[in-house]
Amino acid sequence: MASFFSDPRIYLLLFVGVFSFVMAIRVHVKTKVTLPIRYYSLFAISIGFWVLGRTFFSVTKDSFTAQIFSYFFFMAPIFFILFLLLFSLSLERKHTRFTLFTKLIIFVPWGALLVLTLIFPFSIREATIAGPPYFDLVYNKYFVYFYAPIISTYLLVLFPILTRIYFRSEGEQKLRLRYIIVSLFFSIVVGITTNIIFPITGLTSYVWVGPASTIIAVATVGYALLRKDLWDFKLVISEFLVFSIILILLFDIFLNTTESSYFIFKFITLSLVVIFSYFLINGISNEFESRERIKHFTNEFSIANKRLQEIDIEKSEFVSIASHQLRTPLTIVKGYTSMLLEGTFGIIEYEEQRSIIQKIYDASERLVKMIDDFLDISRIEAGEMSYTFEKIDIKKLVQEVISEFKATSEGSKILITIKSTHVPLYIDGDTLKIRQVITNLLDNAIKYSYKNNQITITVKESSGKALLSFEDSGIGIPAEKRSDLFKKYSRVVPYEKLHREGRGLGLYIARQIMVAHRGTIWVESEGTGRGSIFYISFPLFQEGMGGERVELRPLVKDIKQPSPV
Numbered sequence: 329m330a331s332f333f334s335d336p337r338i339y340l341l342l343f344v345g346v347f348s349f350v351m352a353i354r355v356h357v358k359t360k361v362t363l364p365i366r367y368y369s370l371f372a373i374s375i376g377f378w379v380l381g382r383t384f385f386s387v388t389k390d391s392f393t394a395q396i397f398s399y400f401f402f403m404a405p406i407f408f409i410l411f412l413l414l415f416s417l418s419l420e421r422k423h424t425r426f427t428l429f430t431k432l433i434i435f436v437p438w439g440a441l442l443v444l445t446l447i448f449p450f451s452i453r454e455a456t457i458a459g460p461p462y463f464d465l466v467y468n469k470y471f472v473y474f475y476a477p478i479i480s481t482y483l484l485v486l487f488p489i490l491t492r493i494y495f496r497s498e499g500e501q502k503l504r505l506r507y508i509i510v511s512l513f514f515s516i517v518v519g520i521t522t523n524i525i526f527p528i529t530g531l532t533s534y535v536w537v538g539p540a541s542t543i544i545a546v547a548t549v550g551y552a553l554l555r556k557d558l559w560d561f562k563l564v565i566s567e568f569l570v571f572s573i574i575l576i577l578l579f580d581i582f583l584n585t586t587e588s589s590y591f592i593f594k595f596i597t598l599s600l601v602v603i604f605s606y607f608l609i610n611g612i613s614n615e616f617e618s619r620e621r622i623k624h625f626t627n628e629f630s631i632a633n634k635r636l637q638e639i640d641i642e643k644s645e646f647v648s649i650a651s652h653q654l655r656t657p658l659t660i661v662k663g664y665t666s667m668l669l670e671g672t673f674g675i676i677e678y679e680e681q682r683s684i685i686q687k688i689y690d691a692s693e694r695l696v697k698m699i700d701d702f703l704d705i706s707r708i709e710a711g712e713m714s715y716t717f718e719k720i721d722i723k724k725l726v727q728e729v730i731s732e733f734k735a736t737s738e739g740s741k742i743l744i745t746i747k748s749t750h751v752p753l754y755i756d757g758d759t760l761k762i763r764q765v766i767t768n769l770l771d772n773a774i775k776y777s778y779k780n781n782q783i784t785i786t787v788k789e790s791s792g793k794a795l796l797s798f799e800d801s802g803i804g805i806p807a808e809k810r811s812d813l814f815k816k817y818s819r820v821v822p823y824e825k826l827h828r829e830g831r832g833l834g835l836y837i838a839r840q841i842m843v844a845h846r847g848t849i850w851v852e853s854e855g856t857g858r859g860s861i862f863y864i865s866f867p868l869f870q871e872g873m874g875g876e877r878v879e880l881r882p883l884v885k886d887i888k889q890p891s892p893v
Contacts, residue, residue: 337536341383344543348376351550359554367415368553371408372546378404379539386536399445402475406442409482410434412512416489419505420496441478444470476524483516504552511548515541570605577601658695665689701833708840715758715844719869722755722762722794723748723787729766730785733774742777744770748787753794754869761841765849768834769798769862776860777802789868798862805853805860813851814839838864 352372359365381404385397413434417426426434487509494505523538577598665688667673676682707713730744755762773783777800786797805813816836835849842849846867853860 337540338383338387340540341379341386341536344540344546345376345379345383347543348372348379348546351546352376355550355553363418364415365553367411367418368549371411371415372550374404374408374411375539375542375546378408379542382536382539402445405479406438406445409479410438413482413486413489416486416493419490419508420493437478438482441475445475472528476528480520480524483520486512486516507552508549511545515545570609573601574598574605658692658699662689662692662696665692701837704833704837708837713840713844715761717756717758720755720757720759720762721752722796722866723753725759725763726766726785726787726796729763729770732767733770742774743782744785745782746785746787749789753787753789755794755845755866756869757845757866758841762845765838765841765864766796768838769864772834773798773800773802773860773862776800790865792868794866794868796864799859800861801859804856804858805851806856807853810851810853814849 349372352369355365355372356369378401381397381400385394385401388394388397490505490509490512494502494509497505518541519538521538522534522541526532526534577594665685668676668685669682669689676685704713726746726748730746733744770783770785777783781801784797784799786795786799788795813835816833839849842864847865849862849864851860851862
């Protein structure tokens with residue numbers, strides 16, 4: 329075996345042969361089996377046998393064995409030219425059906441070449457030692473006048489076929505054919521030159537170049553068929569090393585074993601290597617496939633997420649348009665019912681009539697508020713929510729809101745009290761938006777409080793900020809549900825069963841408004857049945873602030889629970 333390791337060209341040919349087998353298996357296993365895939369796999373296997381035939385021919389120790397491998401060296405091209413031609417024809421039609429005339433043109437010359445090469449030793453006259461480690465081939469007239477022309481014709485006729493398919497294709501198929509044509513052209517030109525033209529002229533020292541150059545065609549055509557991330561370095565190297573070790577062991581067993589006991593030992597060693605190699609390659613292949621599936625799912629998730637964002641935008645646009653269209657008639661309904669209640673069109677004589685009109689007014693009021701919430705959401709998500717900042721006496725604003733809720737609190741028998749400092753507290757903000765936040769918090773406190781309970785609103789300065797708290801003794805909030813309160817369309821079960829007219833938008837809008845005012849909002853509760861305390865905190869007003877108009881872009885949606893000041 330010393331001669332096997334004495335020339336680097338042997339390593340190159342061994343690599344190309346093993347690589348051809350690996351590519352044939354990978355493409356066949358990893359793709360849907362069609363005619364082009366099947367013919368490519370057979371072509372790559374034939375290339376592998378051709379290259380390994382040349383490799384074994386070069387490292388044999390006697391002329392008889394070299395003569396055997398020389399026939400092997402000449403038989404393999406007869407098969408790969410056929411499979412390559414069928415591969416090219418099948419690219420145009422996935423299920424090729426040949427006419428009788430086409431079959432005769434393809435298979436008659438090929439069959440004659442196969443039979444003559446099998447039966448008669450016409451390809452070479454002899455294999456002679458040309459200097460270690462190489463044997464040299466002495467070609468006869470059969471090679472020059474019959475074998476070489478037919479092989480060359482089959483190889484060269486590929487290009488008119490592929491060119492015709494190329495100009496009829498488009499998109500990815502055209503790009504794939506470009507790779508195939510260029511790689512085949514390179515390998516075929518090199519192969520014909522070094523394995524046909526040079527030997528005819530008597531130059532045989534470069535016949536190893538042709539088999540070595542086939543790696544370009546095998547790799548590129550395989551990649552073009554797969555069209556995905558094939559080159560997993562760890563997997564390819566592992567497969568190559570495993571196949572190489574197995575081939576070396578096989579070669580050593582059948583060419584260098586003289587004693588039967590030694591033969592059995594080597595055969596057992598080879599069997600163990602094959603079993604171990606199977607599990608090794610299978611494990612690496614499964615790892616590679618898992619990464620491919622993860623990558624595929626990630627891409628699908630990214631596409632789905634992008635589509636969801638588009639749907640969310642479309643939804644917001646629809647809600648905005650629909651809300652604008654609904655608000656006008658509802659405002660008219662609300663206006664006329666208010667005028668009826670006030671007696672603008674005459675005194676309402678019966679209490680039953682007043683009760684019905686009041687119900688219409690209350691329902692329209694709720695609908696208008698709901699539509700306003702939807703419009704606010706649309707403006708926030710579109711980045712069109714605008715604020716006009718000015719100096720606000722937050723204590724006075726809270727008192728105004730409480731006065732507006734007086735009728736509501738009396739009807740529900742809930743006592744609302746306010747605790748505040750004697751001096752005014754000024755903040756910089758949009759009066760309408762801040763009123764909306766306070767109204768929402770007070771309204772929630774009333775809704776989710778028990779009858780005859782008390783709501784306490786505290787307004788004070790704390791750590792250089794204006795701090796407002798809304799404390800109720802109502803149903804409370806479980807700790808695991810608090811963060812959900814500030815999410816869009818989110819309501820905490822089972823509270824949603826108490827007030828079905830809500831849509832879970834008020835606290836989400838309140839948080840967006842507070843962020844725009846550089847403030848914070850959070851909630852504390854000791855649990856179910858123990859009441860809740862909602863906090864809002866604003867920076868105090870400073871000279872030079874106010875009068876600023878700000879457009880708020882869409883805000884982050886992650887909710888964090890701040891600690892009370």
